Amino acid sequence: MSAETLARPAARRRGGDLAERLGPLGIAAAVVIALITLAALCAPLITSHDPAVGSVIERYQSPGAEHLLGTDQSGRDLLARLLYGARTSLLGAAVVVLLAGGGATLLALVAAWFGRHVDAFLGRVLDLLFAFPNLLLAILAVAVFRTGLAQVTIALAIAYVPYSARVLRSVALRERRLAYVQAAELQGLSGAVVSLRHILPNIAPQILTGAAINFGYAMIDLAALSFLGLGVQPPTADWGLMVSQGKDSLLQGHPQQSMYAGVCIVVAVAAFSVIGERLGGRKAGGRA
């Protein structure tokens, strides 16, 4: 037996690490997101009103027992519209982030694994995508296809790929050069196996961080598109659409609809950004 100290492997800590990394503000942000998600999921339990049906007699009601947050220009319950609107807003952004994150990860792994020409080619393609502003690309997609959440979501996802892919490529490239990847490579394992089994888990923190930051941006962009009337179509409830539909009422002295929806967007986006920054700030370049 060697004299070298054979310390007992320390117990692993994961959950404690995460809380430490987020800090008080990050934890508050996580709670806010959890509450919004819960509210969106439990919308039918919280309110009995239909977000799409209103009566003209009840338009512009002040907050009261029947309508907790009042009603809009069509007499629809604002609380119900906010709750159901959270569903559309969160789901849309989630799909954008999922598609963009998956695409970016795939591109990053492929570029890092093959390097040289493949890397250079993918880099040029990403540069090309970078040249188009996100919203412009989404508007282009709407012009070519149809207006609708699905079209806009996919277009935005494509527009978001270069941002994540660029970061992930450099992280994946750094891992690619480390000895453990080469040790696996020289065993004759395939590129796909080495990339997925070895490189992917090690760039996962950066994938998550990127997703959290992108989530906020995706919500804003989707809201903007809905505001312009290109994304979610009425009478579906959506925060961006509510801001848009409330703007006439705003001039008539009923700011509630735009204000509530705007506050919701700002709070949700801020929460996601805080989490993304907290994860990223301490994880960037860090070793687990």
Place this chain on the structure above:
Amino acid sequence: MSTTGGNVIEISGLRKEFAVGRGRRRRTVRALDDVSLSVADGSCLAVVGESGSGKTTLARVLVGLERADAGDVVLAGRPVAQRPRRAERRSRARDIQMVFQDPNGSLNRRRTVEAAIREVLAAHHRVTGADARRRVDELLDQVGLRPAHARALPGELSGGQQQRVAIARALAAEPRVLVLDEAVAALDVSVQAQVLNLLAEIRRARRLTYLFITHDLSVVRQVSEEVVVMRQGRIVERGSTSEVLDHPRHPYTVLLRDSAPRPGWRPRLSNGSDLAEVET
């Protein structure tokens, strides 16, 4: 056991150039320039030289991580393809394994010691399940670690322990040749000695052949019978360790030997004055 009886590695006329820089500043660096050498079965050959002398490139070409521009490599009696397919790379890995310089980087920090060794066992010998579990414990025992270390993540181990795991992983393939690329360079002197002793023990027990790449001449004397000195991609001197280190013929070897810091060595400034005197 040996098919050729003689040399397990035979390299002849190996060349490799790298392009550095871009555009007009693009130039080529010759990492390997007509390198030929052979290593007898069961022996240990040390390759020494300063950084950039091409010794690591030689190791990487040998294990198949890098492709040579020209030259032949015969490994365990089989010529090695210069553009290896995956199946060939896998069968080559059963003949030759490599231990890397950076103990921290040579293990995946998110996978346990056991997972790292099992991967090699499964890839080359289809050992899985309880058999693999037993093999992992055996291998860890051979490198002086305990079964409890199997569940550890690399971050929970010291540099010396990490390097022991890397050696165990290489041994899992049951190779005939082990390429050690500056394998002890990143370790403390005392840990270095332990790992060197361990490597010597393993070589004797398993009748392995070592290609020991190092810049550290004091290490060379401890491990190898023969040594080649490389400079700018060429082999400038070769011979038995004592001959080359005690009576070097090539001026570069003399320089290399004399520039290694020894006990009693005092740092000097470039104008020749003693650093200790200047400071006081």
